[in-house]
Amino acid sequence: MSKPTISDLARAAGVSVTTVSHAFSGRRRVDPETSKRIHALAEQMGYHPSSMARALRSGRNGTIALASSMPFAVAAGPSRLGFLMEIAASAAISALTRDLALCLIPPHPAGKGYASVGFDGVILVEPMRDDPLVAHFEQRKTPIVSVGTVPGRPDIPAVDMRSGETAAMLLDHLARQGCRHIAALIGSAPRTSQIEAEAAFRTLAASPDRLLKLSEEEGEEIGYRETLRLLRDDPSIDGIFAAVDAFASGAVRAAHELGRVIPDQLRIVTRYDGLRAKLSQPPLTAVDLHLPAVAEAAVHLLFDRIEGTSRTVAAELPELVVRQSTAVC
Amino acid sequence: MSKPTISDLARAAGVSVTTVSHAFSGRRRVDPETSKRIHALAEQMGYHPSSMARALRSGRNGTIALASSMPFAVAAGPSRLGFLMEIAASAAISALTRDLALCLIPPHPAGKGYASVGFDGVILVEPMRDDPLVAHFEQRKTPIVSVGTVPGRPDIPAVDMRSGETAAMLLDHLARQGCRHIAALIGSAPRTSQIEAEAAFRTLAASPDRLLKLSEEEGEEIGYRETLRLLRDDPSIDGIFAAVDAFASGAVRAAHELGRVIPDQLRIVTRYDGLRAKLSQPPLTAVDLHLPAVAEAAVHLLFDRIEGTSRTVAAELPELVVRQSTAVC
DNA sequence: GTAGGGAAGCAAAACGATTTGCATGAATGC
DNA sequence: GCATTCATGCAAATCGTTTTGCTTCCCTAC
Structure with a gap:
């Protein structure tokens, strides 16, 4: 039976x-x-x-993995919940239209490797330079595609997030709104998004001493602490560029606490236009990264790669979303 | 090679x-x-x-699925992003500790069924009465476990979310804070959480005309519109119980627009303590549903079920998180 | 000296599909 | 009338494991 x-x-x-x-x-x-x-x-x-018999015969099991080098507990916590999970949800849909199932794989929860399932391919979200996940999957000969290029590995197909342009866009917006003393809160992990944000800031703002590199894992809290210190040390600061949205939330809190009015006395922008940016008081100017399109592109790329071809694709140019935190004219 | x-x-x-x-x-x-x-x-x-050969031999492929009957585009959009994805992230971790990979499966994106991968089991998140997903997986003889019982199907193992108690807790809190005229915004889909919320409201508040059942898919917008109408029709309302957090966001917006001060003139509570509740201005009193524990319980249950046993488990009792929206004493 | 038992290893049969090469019969061409 | 082609279907090999009996071989006990 x-x-x-x-x-x-x-x-x-x-x-x-x-x-x-x-x-x-x-x-x-x-x-x-x-x-x-x-x-x-x-x-x-x-x-x-039977999908298993078919898999054995064909060498494909019809699953791809989505992995982030940031612990899920952090990535999925209030802090980064949006970014990674928004990609996950979109990628799941894109994958299914190609008859692939998307698996969420947390990094080494039990400390060991995950040998049980062999994936047909993997999407790495904002990997770091020398990311162990890259080594892991390369060793298993699993096709890799990354969202955001892998620093130092131009050979790995990726969806270029155009983080340099994104940062420039935000900094330019602040400048146009009249900011003269801009500070940057940038994640310290060597991910392309943060590396390029730093480069853009150094080129355009040129006040290296107002560049803070913070641990993403400490999220809002460290953004709050450091902004507090920053504003006390240098009251002339009139703009903050937060490359991580949790940092921006922290910055807003710090500004309120010091009685700095946003946007009149301090303008704040952030990169990812997630729930944090939208629900912040005041709402934050941010960038629409077109994440569903990015996810679709990543799945598409991976699918092609599983079938043989290989290349890097550029995401649609992110778009600035101007909100009250930088004053609409 | x-x-x-x-x-x-x-x-x-x-x-x-x-x-x-x-x-x-x-x-x-x-x-x-x-x-x-x-x-x-x-x-x-x-x-x-080879995981595939092993799968064929053993009859298990080491993957379980997480499915929501609400379209991912909605569930993962700003509206329900938190709830489903918070479970997904936790479940992924729990699954991996048992050597299972968690797949995200959107409902019929291409309109067709997803035959490509056969899962060892599936976790259904807040399924509705007569949910097609239940029929689909039962037909394929895939073991099912649900988060929130399946209305009308006590035979399906589930993690009981204790939604009745949760609702009672929130209503009781409003009453203690002095609310006399409470309105309820409840999702119209026949999910246990909403059904029990409605029952609790009818029992405890007993003003059936102030009970509104709204389409979850319209999220914040419909919450906003209906609250606006509600407050205009009946200015005596001094408390709102929103069973879906997006409705609560809408209610807050409506209250602001009408110049009703929260919590002095109007108190608002919601069920799920996600980013929306936390970042709202003022922050919303909500309930900590212990989602990571719920996810772990679901995976545990499913794992047992795959191995043979079967039963229903109760989640830890949700805890009230009092915030400014209902005034702390 | 022989029976008994344990250690180590092997050959072969599953698991459930896909795919290749071959067989059959009927239709067609000249 | 014989060769060719086409349509249809079958048997058997294959994918890479796990698992079940069987051999050996060696050691110990009586």
């Missing part, structure tokens, strides 16, 4: 398993009459081809 | 495949010397047992 197999079905239909297989795959002609009979019988018996 | 198989390894080590298999699984004794040699060679050759 357990799940019927292809031979059960073949026997019931009075044909060979070959014929049944062809009736389903369409790889060879089978008489329409026969085919119809097979399908009807399959429906009735509740036959579904 | 392609991936080495167990027979390649066996040949290289000068033993049979059986011995290699045993050396890895430990199901039977192999000489420690031999075993060491095999493992060393495996390491050197980069051998990893």
Whole structure:
């Protein structure tokens, strides 16, 4: 009474398993009459081809993984919940349209490797330079695609997040709004987004002493602490560029606490336009990174790569979303 | 040069495949010397047992699915991003500690079924009465566990979210804070959480005309519109119980617009203590649903079910988180 | 000296599909 | 009438493991 197999079905239909297989795959002609009979019988018996047997034969199991080098507990906590999970949700949809299932894989929760499932490919979200995940999957010969290039590894296909341009856009906006003394809160992990944000800041703002590199894992709290210190040390600061949205939340809190009015006395912008930016009081000017499109591009790239080809693709240029934190004219 | 198989390894080590298999699984004794040699060679050759072959043999592929009957585009949009994805992230971690990979599966994105991958089990998040997902997986004989019981299906193992108690807790809090005229914004989909919230409201508040059932898919917008209407129609309302956090966000916006001061003139509470509740101005009193524990329980239950046993488990009792929206004494 | 038992390892049969090469019969061409 | 082609279907090999019996071989006990 357990799940019927292809031979059960073949026997019931009075044909060979070959014929049944062809009736389903369409790889060879089978008489329409026969085919119809097979399908009807399959429906009735509740036959579904075993994905595992198919996987063994074809070498593909139809799953791709989404991994972030940032611990899920952090990435999925209030802090980064938006970014990673927004990509995850979109990628899951994109994957399914290509008959792939998207698996979420936290980094080494048990300290060990995850050997149990072999994925057809993996999407790495904002990997760091020398990210152990890259080494891990390369060793297993699993095709990799990253969201945000892998620093130092131009050979790995990626969706270029255009973080340099994004940062420039935000800094330019602050300048146009009249900011003369801009401070930057940038994540200390060596991810392309943060590296390029730093480079852009150094080029455009040129006040290296107002550049703070903070641990992303400490999120809002460290953003708050450091902004407090920053504003006390140098009251002339009139703009803050936060490359991580949690830092921006912290900055807003600090500003309120010091009685600095946003945006009149202090303008704040952040990169990712997530719930934090939208719900902040006042709402934060941020950048629409077109994450659903990015996720789709990543899945597309990975799919191509699994099939053989390989290249890097650029995301649509992120768009500035001006909000009250920098004063609309 | 392609991936080495167990027979390649066996040949290289000068033993049979059986011995290699045993050396890895430990199901039977192999000489420690031999075993060491095999493992060393495996390491050197980069051998990893094929998960697909193992899956075919064992009947398990090591993946479980997480599905929500609410379209991912909605569930993962700003509106419900928190709830579903918070569970997803925690479940992914719990799953991996049991050597399972968690797949995110959006409902019918291409309109078709998802036949490509067969899961060892599935976790349904807040399913509705007669949810098509239940039928789908039951037909495929895939073990099901749900987060929040399935209305009308006490036979399906579930993590009981204790939504009745949760609602009672919130209503009781409002009453204690002095609210006399409470309105409820409840999702119209027949999910246990909403059904029980409605029942609790009818029992405790007893003003059926102030009970509004709204489409969850319209989120904040409909919460806003309806609250506006509600407060205009009946200015005596001094408390709002929103069973969906997006409704609460809308209610806050409406209150601001009408110049109703929160919490002095109007108190607002919501169920899920996500980013919305925390970042709201003022922050919303909500309930800590202990989602990571819920996710862990669901995975645990599913794991047991895959192995054979079956039962329903109750979540830890949710805890009230009092915030400014209802005035702390 | 022989029976008994444990250690170590091997060959072969699953698991459930896909795919290749071959067989059959009927239709067609000349 | 014979060769060719096409349509249909089948048997068997294959994918890479796990698992079940069987051999050996060696050691100990009586």
